[in-house]
Amino acid sequence: MPPVTTPPDLLVLHGLRVVGFCGLERLAEATGLSHEDVESELIDLAVSGLVTRVPGPFGGWGPTEAGRAADAERVSAELDRAGARDLAADTHEAFEELNAEALDLCGAWQLRPLDGVVTANDHTDAAYDARVLEALADLELRTADVCAELALALPRFGRYRVRLARALERARAGELDQVADGTDSFHTVWSQLHEDLLATLGIPR
Amino acid sequence: MSPDARWTRPLTVDEAGTPELLGAKAHGLVGLLRLGLPVPAAFVVTTEACRVFLASGAFPAGLDAELDTALARLESVTGRTFGGSGRGLTVSARSERELPGPANSGRDLPGSVRSEWDLPGSLRSEWDLPGSLRSKRDLPGSLRSERDLPGSLRSERGLTVSVRSGASVSMPGMMDTVLGLGTGADPRAELRAAIRAVFTSWHAPRARTYRTLHGVPHDLGTAVVVQVMVDGDRDGHSGAGVAFGRDPNSGAPGPYGEVLFERRGDAVVSGGSDTLPLNDLALREPGVWTDLTRALTLIEGDLRDAPYAEFTFESGRLWLLQARPGRFTGAAAVRVAVDLVEEGALTREEALLRVAPAHLERVRTPRVVLAPGVEPLARGIGAVPGVVTGRAATTCAAAVRMAAEGPVVLVRPETSPMDMSGLAAAAGVITERGGPVSHAAVVARPLGRPAVVGVGAHTLTDGDVVTVDGTAGLVVAGRPEVTTEATLPHLRRLLTWADEISGEGPDLPEVERLRAAHRFLERP
Numbered sequence: 001m002p003p004v005t006t007p008p009d010l011l012v013l014h015g016l017r018v019v020g021f022c023g024l025e026r027l028a029e030a031t032g033l034s035h036e037d038v039e040s041e042l043i044d045l046a047v048s049g050l051v052t053r054v055p056g057p058f059g060g061w062g063p064t065e066a067g068r069a070a071d072a073e074r075v076s077a078e079l080d081r082a083g084a085r086d087l088a089a090d091t092h093e094a095f096e097e098l099n100a101e102a103l104d105l106c107g108a109w110q111l112r113p114l115d116g117v118v119t120a121n122d123h124t125d126a127a128y129d130a131r132v133l134e135a136l137a138d139l140e141l142r143t144a145d146v147c148a149e150l151a152l153a154l155p156r157f158g159r160y161r162v163r164l165a166r167a168l169e170r171a172r173a174g175e176l177d178q179v180a181d182g183t184d185s186f187h188t189v190w191s192q193l194h195e196d197l198l199a200t201l202g203i204p205r
Numbered sequence: 206m207s208p209d210a211r212w213t214r215p216l217t218v219d220e221a222g223t224p225e226l227l228g229a230k231a232h233g234l235v236g237l238l239r240l241g242l243p244v245p246a247a248f249v250v251t252t253e254a255c256r257v258f259l260a261s262g263a264f265p266a267g268l269d270a271e272l273d274t275a276l277a278r279l280e281s282v283t284g285r286t287f288g289g290s291g292r293g294l295t296v297s298a299r300s301e302r303e304l305p306g307p308a309n310s311g312r313d314l315p316g317s318v319r320s321e322w323d324l325p326g327s328l329r330s331e332w333d334l335p336g337s338l339r340s341k342r343d344l345p346g347s348l349r350s351e352r353d354l355p356g357s358l359r360s361e362r363g364l365t366v367s368v369r370s371g372a373s374v375s376m377p378g379m380m381d382t383v384l385g386l387g388t389g390a391d392p393r394a395e396l397r398a399a400i401r402a403v404f405t406s407w408h409a410p411r412a413r414t415y416r417t418l419h420g421v422p423h424d425l426g427t428a429v430v431v432q433v434m435v436d437g438d439r440d441g442h443s444g445a446g447v448a449f450g451r452d453p454n455s456g457a458p459g460p461y462g463e464v465l466f467e468r469r470g471d472a473v474v475s476g477g478s479d480t481l482p483l484n485d486l487a488l489r490e491p492g493v494w495t496d497l498t499r500a501l502t503l504i505e506g507d508l509r510d511a512p513y514a515e516f517t518f519e520s521g522r523l524w525l526l527q528a529r530p531g532r533f534t535g536a537a538a539v540r541v542a543v544d545l546v547e548e549g550a551l552t553r554e555e556a557l558l559r560v561a562p563a564h565l566e567r568v569r570t571p572r573v574v575l576a577p578g579v580e581p582l583a584r585g586i587g588a589v590p591g592v593v594t595g596r597a598a599t600t601c602a603a604a605v606r607m608a609a610e611g612p613v614v615l616v617r618p619e620t621s622p623m624d625m626s627g628l629a630a631a632a633g634v635i636t637e638r639g640g641p642v643s644h645a646a647v648v649a650r651p652l653g654r655p656a657v658v659g660v661g662a663h664t665l666t667d668g669d670v671v672t673v674d675g676t677a678g679l680v681v682a683g684r685p686e687v688t689t690e691a692t693l694p695h696l697r698r699l700l701t702w703a704d705e706i707s708g709e710g711p712d713l714p715e716v717e718r719l720r721a722a723h724r725f726l727e728r729p
Contacts, residue, residue, distance in 0.1 A: 017623075018622060019625075020623040020625045021605075054602075054605065056606075058608060058626045058630040060626065097410075097411075101410060103644075104414065104415060106647045107642030107646075107647060110647065110650050110651070111641070111650075115561030115564075117534050117563035117564055132418060138414075139414070142410070177651070180650075183625070187648070188625075195621050195622050205618070
């Protein structure tokens, strides 16, 4: 079966479904589309009543109830068009195994035992940090393997590989907030991949 | 047990095996037996057997026969038949391993199982940390969860089988535990399959990663404890709980913990059940309470530290399943060390060495002071320390809206990327499910939002004013008293001892006074 490329309007709608309330910048990063394209799709989606903009300091663009329903229907239909439902289910099952490990590692990045006391990792022990990053890199490779087939069938899943690898690359270059803090950190992207698998398969949390 | 047993050991008072051979848990159980405390009959399959299995993919020669011998002993001790009808003998298989600690405080005690995620002060155990559920496909197909069984089968003794992920090991949640074996068509084969599953789980990728991170060798292997099941859900005089010998939040004397009646131990620690304060046991099962408090006193005397114990009571009879030091932190660690000196259990020097500098750094973290008789609205795992009061918001939309008018506490079943706006807007976080590395905890930590996760069922609705204590794992109605100084008298005493030993003075920062004493006490 040939790969099914997600059209830009669904990429943006589904991006909001997976990322949550956010601005143009983050949506562009998540979807790989340009700011202009994201903005133009958002306007059309807003006109159709599928997305809305919440004002205020913690606001941003988000899907409406109708938008969530439309997204669920469209990603489900897309999954069937790609003939990838069983594949996605297998991918999800394998991902759940990796998920526990990913959370362990994000936790180990933030906290470590010091004299028997669980303490915030102050990142002064370069060797410890390097061990965590190495383990994350190994996990990322295994995750890429797990998701490779699904990314062939549904190319939008290939974007996570790029984003996860980039977060780790930046973390290795010294940007410590790229592991578990930032809006484009490894942990953030990882949890979006998790959410995407659940949303695509229509599995409630 | 036959004298030529090579791969298995019965757990008896005479067992002299090391934690490296038996695993820390089995070793700790032997300690309990020596104190004369009730421990369900058990045998251990040693780490040596595991290493042979991991190297060859098969049980070592002779283990099969030894398992039958060891089972026969359990049968003769209990007078029941493994796999028999009626109230047959059922056993559990648990993985077990003593971890050499990479960050050892130098006070490692026999039977202690240290881990990063075992957060003292939170009532969760190594039995079953949230987030540790592994896929059932790893396990033999003949094993089914207890919940899958029709109620009529469940009520017949000997027919319950549950399969759970690891825990009860120093790599909590990483390895398999299989409960309630002995009910299927071929119980002996199931037992072997369960032991194999536990052995195999040593090499699960997650377990490997954990070991790599914490400098634990990959070739140690795990022991397996095979133990007679005691049923906390057997009747109205049965239940299970966890208990500390002292309050893990404050260090104050007196038992502290949680109990569930007519439920098994895994329900206590899963976070999904409404547990009762341990004191309820005194009212409902005074005999069990008396035995438990006596046991805690004995264990504390043996450990010379505030203990932690997991227990089950079956038809009014107490059984201990695990005990180890409580591993208190911060203010509680200071208070217990000082109190134990005044009770004559420790020397001042020992007490000073019990308190790590890291404890002092969090002695002044704000804490809720519960007024007498006040029960918290909910208890969970303290995931991010600190105290905050705010209005509860049960959706992110409400949190974002209400945050404009004052501090908000986000209350969610669990969080996902969809909750990021709410997490950013909130001053504190509560989740029903999840553990210290759940999404909510990982996100709240760098934001510095006090967080309590895994509180289970609650009745909070939008607008309720609540206070979150992210150290103790408490959710309290309204604005309770908050203190940063609960332990000051104890702290002053400890630091005076430190000065006497080091010759330094009170002009130094507190942590430096403690460090100076440690340097003096630890010199070669």
